[in-house]
Amino acid sequence: MKTLLQRNIxxxxxxxxxxLSTIVVLLPLVIILVHVVINGISALNWDFFTQELGSPSRxxxxxxTGLVHTILGTVxxxxxxxxxxxxxxxxxxxxxxxxxxxxxNPTLRIMNDTLNGMPAILKGLLAFVLIVKPMGTFSGLAGAxxxxxxxxxxxxxxxxxxxxxxxxxxxxxxxxxGLPRWRVVLxxxxxxxxxxxxxxxxxxxxxxxxxxxPLLFTSFGNNYLPNHWLGMLLGPTDTLPQxxxxxxxxxxxxxxxxxxxxxxxxxxxxxxxxxxxxxxTRKKT
Amino acid sequence: xxxxxxxxINGSKExxxxxxxxxxxxYRWLGDRIFAVVVVMLGVSIIALAAGMAIVLYGEGSAxxxxxxxxxxxxxxxxxxxxxxVFGAFPFLFGTVVTSVAALxxxxxxxxxxxxxxxxxxxxxxxxxxxxxxxxxxxxPSVVIGIWGIxxxxxxMRDNVYLPIFTWAEASHPALLxxxxxxxGYGMATATIVLSLMIVPYTTALTKDAIKSxxxxxxxxxxxxxxxxxxxxxxxxxxxxxxxxxAGAILSLGRAIGETMAVAMLIGNKNTLPFSIFGAGxxxxxxxxxxxxxxxxxxxxxxxxxxxxxxxVIALIVNLAAAYLTRKFSIxxxxxx
Amino acid sequence: xxxxxxxTSKVPTLPLFATxxxxxxxxxxxxxxxxxxxTAPGTGKAENKMRMxxxxxxxxxxxxxxxxxxxxxxxxxQVLALIGPSGCGKTTYLRALNxxxxxxxxxxxxxxxxxxxxxxxxxxxxPVIIRRRIGMVFxxxxxxxxxxxxxxxxxxxxxxxxxxxxxxxxxxxxxLKQAALFDEVKDxxxxxxxxxxxxxxxxxxxxxxxxxxxxxxxxxxxxSSLDPQSTNRIEDLIHELKKQVTIVIVTHxxxxxxxxxxxxxxxxxxxxxxxxPTNSLFTKPKEKRTEEYITGQFG
Numbered sequence: 001m002k003t004l005l006q007r008n009i010x011x012x013x014x015x016x017x018x019x020l021s022t023i024v025v026l027l028p029l030v031i032i033l034v035h036v037v038i039n040g041i042s043a044l045n046w047d048f049f050t051q052e053l054g055s056p057s058r059x060x061x062x063x064x065t066g067l068v069h070t071i072l073g074t075v076x077x078x079x080x081x082x083x084x085x086x087x088x089x090x091x092x093x094x095x096x097x098x099x100x101x102x103x104x105n106p107t108l109r110i111m112n113d114t115l116n117g118m119p120a121i122l123k124g125l126l127a128f129v130l131i132v133k134p135m136g137t138f139s140g141l142a143g144a145x146x147x148x149x150x151x152x153x154x155x156x157x158x159x160x161x162x163x164x165x166x167x168x169x170x171x172x173x174x175x176x177x178g179l180p181r182w183r184v185v186l187x188x189x190x191x192x193x194x195x196x197x198x199x200x201x202x203x204x205x206x207x208x209x210x211x212x213x214p215l216l217f218t219s220f221g222n223n224y225l226p227n228h229w230l231g232m233l234l235g236p237t238d239t240l241p242q243x244x245x246x247x248x249x250x251x252x253x254x255x256x257x258x259x260x261x262x263x264x265x266x267x268x269x270x271x272x273x274x275x276x277x278x279x280x281t282r283k284k285t
Numbered sequence: 286x287x288x289x290x291x292x293x294i295n296g297s298k299e300x301x302x303x304x305x306x307x308x309x310x311x312y313r314w315l316g317d318r319i320f321a322v323v324v325v326m327l328g329v330s331i332i333a334l335a336a337g338m339a340i341v342l343y344g345e346g347s348a349x350x351x352x353x354x355x356x357x358x359x360x361x362x363x364x365x366x367x368x369x370x371v372f373g374a375f376p377f378l379f380g381t382v383v384t385s386v387a388a389l390x391x392x393x394x395x396x397x398x399x400x401x402x403x404x405x406x407x408x409x410x411x412x413x414x415x416x417x418x419x420x421x422x423x424x425x426p427s428v429v430i431g432i433w434g435i436x437x438x439x440x441x442m443r444d445n446v447y448l449p450i451f452t453w454a455e456a457s458h459p460a461l462l463x464x465x466x467x468x469x470g471y472g473m474a475t476a477t478i479v480l481s482l483m484i485v486p487y488t489t490a491l492t493k494d495a496i497k498s499x500x501x502x503x504x505x506x507x508x509x510x511x512x513x514x515x516x517x518x519x520x521x522x523x524x525x526x527x528x529x530x531x532a533g534a535i536l537s538l539g540r541a542i543g544e545t546m547a548v549a550m551l552i553g554n555k556n557t558l559p560f561s562i563f564g565a566g567x568x569x570x571x572x573x574x575x576x577x578x579x580x581x582x583x584x585x586x587x588x589x590x591x592x593x594x595x596x597x598v599i600a601l602i603v604n605l606a607a608a609y610l611t612r613k614f615s616i617x618x619x620x621x622x
Numbered sequence: 623x624x625x626x627x628x629x630t631s632k633v634p635t636l637p638l639f640a641t642x643x644x645x646x647x648x649x650x651x652x653x654x655x656x657x658x659x660x661t662a663p664g665t666g667k668a669e670n671k672m673r674m675x676x677x678x679x680x681x682x683x684x685x686x687x688x689x690x691x692x693x694x695x696x697x698x699x700q701v702l703a704l705i706g707p708s709g710c711g712k713t714t715y716l717r718a719l720n721x722x723x724x725x726x727x728x729x730x731x732x733x734x735x736x737x738x739x740x741x742x743x744x745x746x747x748x749p750v751i752i753r754r755r756i757g758m759v760f761x762x763x764x765x766x767x768x769x770x771x772x773x774x775x776x777x778x779x780x781x782x783x784x785x786x787x788x789x790x791x792x793x794x795x796x797x798l799k800q801a802a803l804f805d806e807v808k809d810x811x812x813x814x815x816x817x818x819x820x821x822x823x824x825x826x827x828x829x830x831x832x833x834x835x836x837x838x839x840x841x842x843x844x845x846s847s848l849d850p851q852s853t854n855r856i857e858d859l860i861h862e863l864k865k866q867v868t869i870v871i872v873t874h875x876x877x878x879x880x881x882x883x884x885x886x887x888x889x890x891x892x893x894x895x896x897x898x899p900t901n902s903l904f905t906k907p908k909e910k911r912t913e914e915y916i917t918g919q920f921g
Binding site: 100101166167169170171172173174175176177178179180183187188191192194 | 720722725727728750751753754755757758759760762764766767768769777778781782827830831833834840
Binding site: 007008010011014015017018019021022024025026028029031032035036039087088089090091092094095096098099102104105107108110111112113114115117118119120121122123125126129130149152153156178179180181182183185206209210211212213216217220241242244245248249256259260263266267270271274278 | 308311312313314316317319320321323324325326327328329330331332334335336337338341342345394395396398399401402403406415417418419420421422424425426427428429430431432433435436437482485513514515516539542543544545546550570573574577578590593596597600601603604605607608
């Protein structure tokens with residue numbers, strides 16, 4: 001039997017170990033953030049937001065280069081993906097929560113979780129086969145579809161839990177005044193769950209916006225702005241995460257610093273999305 | 286309040302008529318019919334998507350799988366897209382398993398420690414900050430961690446860790462050198478370190494949920510025996526939460542297996558065994574990233590798809606295991622943003 | 623407990639019903655306790671016709687039975703109270719009256735519910751129409767969380783496509799007046815429904831149900847979550863409302879049943895034990911279990 005003193009000492013040791021572990025886990029995060037901010041800020045300038053990237057020689061000759069085509073491409077592809085994913089994801093979430101007796105629901109739940117757990121790169125392969133191959137070209141559309149595959153299961157899951165958190169009595173109250181179910185869902189349940197729905201969509205959006213893997217062989221990348229506005233949808237298009245990857249593994253030091261700048265833009269965007277999502281979650285409760 | 290005696294409605298004729306009139310078909314049955322059909326179709330499209338992914342990957346990889354056989358494909362150690370056109374995915378399978386398991390082993394105890402610290406020790410405000418930071422780890426895009434790894438972590442590890450160990454081994458234990466491998470900075474060790482950081486949030490989140498679901502009586506019972514705080518955690522909390530911890534670990538493993546960009550940027554990309562600790566290697570996702578855009582041969586493309594199919598199967602097994610465990614131990618949330 | 627004691631002490635003598643009687647009188651209605659019918663207000667009709675009727679109505683949940691073979695008449699412009707210990711099936715029965723079980727997982731209804739001679743469970747009957755004719759108010763107030771007071775009241779109209787502003791305004795005012803809420807909220811119709819107090823929210827729920835002009839109103843323990851003052855207001859309201867609509871009310875409060883209802887049905891473990899005019903059921907129960915319940919021997 002240990003003495004009380006020994007037990008208390010062990011207590012203190014364990015507590016110190018816990019604190020130490022926490023620091024060990026969080027320290028790399030802080031270091032990453034500091035490096036990204038320091039290296040990124042110094043590379044951010046007006047050109048970054050207004051110029052095309054062009055060929056490597058452009059940077060080496062000191063001519064202005066930037067990632068305006070990347071930022072535009074990211075916006076187009078991400079929002080197109082959101083536009084594709086929200087109806088499917090929310091529809092499935094509504095099916096799970098508003099038709100709880102549907103016999104396909106257990107299957108849907110398992111399949112949705114399966115899809116959610118699949119590495120994003122496989123979603124890129126799927127979009128490659130479904131869109132790029134038939135179209136015969138890499139395209140922003142294919143990238144958006146790949147990102148939609150990333151968003152859909154997240155939206156479905158968060159929609160289900162947001163709708164489930166609304167008491168069943170609200171639905172009954174709607175039915176009791178002679179509303180059809182679709183009206184009850186669209187006009188009473190979904191507005192009541194709006195914070196949860198927005199939060200889920202934001203999380204899905206931010207998650208997808210940070211993904212590079214599904215875009216590498218769907219939207220592929222492009223050093224220039226398209227000639228035609230449809231070029232972003234129908235031809236190879238640049239996106240921030242994929243461009244960041246290309247810049248980082250390129251041999252040009254000027255491109256490396258532009259990669260850091262892309263990293264800070266991406267990071268700020270993602271943090272804003274997640275921050276808003278967390279804020280809304282707290283506001284809801 | 287004056288009320289009409291004859292009819293239940295009092296009010297204008299217009300209102301009366303509008304109320305008497307039955308709502309249009311859209312509001313009686315048609316709308317609900319359409320709504321149900323649309324919603325179920327959207328739900329079914331997710332089922333189709335998940336099933337379609339398996340079918341497409343298998344279908345596209347079938348040329349390679351037929352040529353080498355599934356077992357032959359996953360056990361083949363030669364991956365030569367240039368000369369022989371022989372494709373065996375074992376090096377990537379090996380790389381994935383080794384890096385993921387190693388990352389899980391490295392991150393397991395610190396991740397649980399963070400959960401215990403925030404749930405049991407830290408004051409509320411501090412716990413909230415730590416919580417947010419842990420979630421932020423999951424939120425940082427993989428490529429951002431990748432660029433940091435390339436320009437900061439890898440050179441630093443090479444100069445301060447790998448090279449000293451390598452020179453030490455060179456001088457006193459030359460037999461270790463093949464195991465250690467070439468300390469260039471980009472390799473299995475660096476990829477594993479980054480992976481272990483990236484999967485911490487998943488173990489932490491599920492562990493914390495499990496700890497929070499431990500009934501108060503459970504703690505009080507052991508506290509009543511005169512247990513110290515750590516003893517309460519050790520005796521009452523952790524045994525009760527072991528299901529959640531296990532589920533979190535499996536979920537983390539699943540994330541590690543699928544993690545693509547940071548690994549592809551840091552692992553050094555080498556297609557042939559043997560891999561060494563510091564030396565370059567490859568994982569299933571990293572080989573797809575690195576070779577898919579350049580693949581021209583049909584068999585090469587098909588082999589990469591077959592790698593994707595293998596990755597699908599492994600991720601499926603791991604995810605189903607995690608789902609089974611979360612359900613079995615009824616851990617409610619476990620959601621990482 | 624003191625509620626039940628007060629019932630047991632007061633039932634044999636009549637003072638408990640005095641308020642009820644006087645209210646009836648002021649409402650120009652007269653209770654003939656012996657026959658259990660009353661004259662409709664002001665119309666001079668001798669007897670109320672039967673508005674609804676259930677035949678052998680049973681509700682199953684999976685393999686368990688919630689309500690067994692209940693046959694009951696529901697008279698026009700009267701209040702029927704359903705009483706009984708909790709879990710006796712009174713709420714289950716009530717919810718069968720406007721097909722609310724359509725939504726309940728695994729619930730199955732057999733038998734028939736007749737409304738004006740038609741079975742509402744017939745396949746060609748549309749549940750949406752049925753629920754517009756048979757409204758319902760729940761235990762807890764259920765204002766639609768994101769809607770204003772105004773939008774809450776007219777939800778049953780606006781959300782099925784009635785958009786004429788003057789009609790909506792008119793119906794809103796009428797319904798709020800019927801629910802005795804108008805004066806309290808007329809200056810803030812655009813503030814959210816959830817900003818009201820509990821009692822006001824419940825009256826808002828009643829106004830919302832009344833807005834679509836139902837013929838029958840089902841009330842599931844409408845005062846169980848309210849304070850005594852709000853309870854009083856709702857009970858007063860029921861007295862006013864029954865001039866216009868038929869009311870079925872579930873209550874666990876026997877005093878309330880005695881105060882507001884014309885007929886009472888006593889349920890026990892899924893069975894209808896006794897049905898009759900309220901005051902005769904409370905003063906001269908025929909069944910032993912009814913007597914035991916109203917005298918507080920179990921509950």
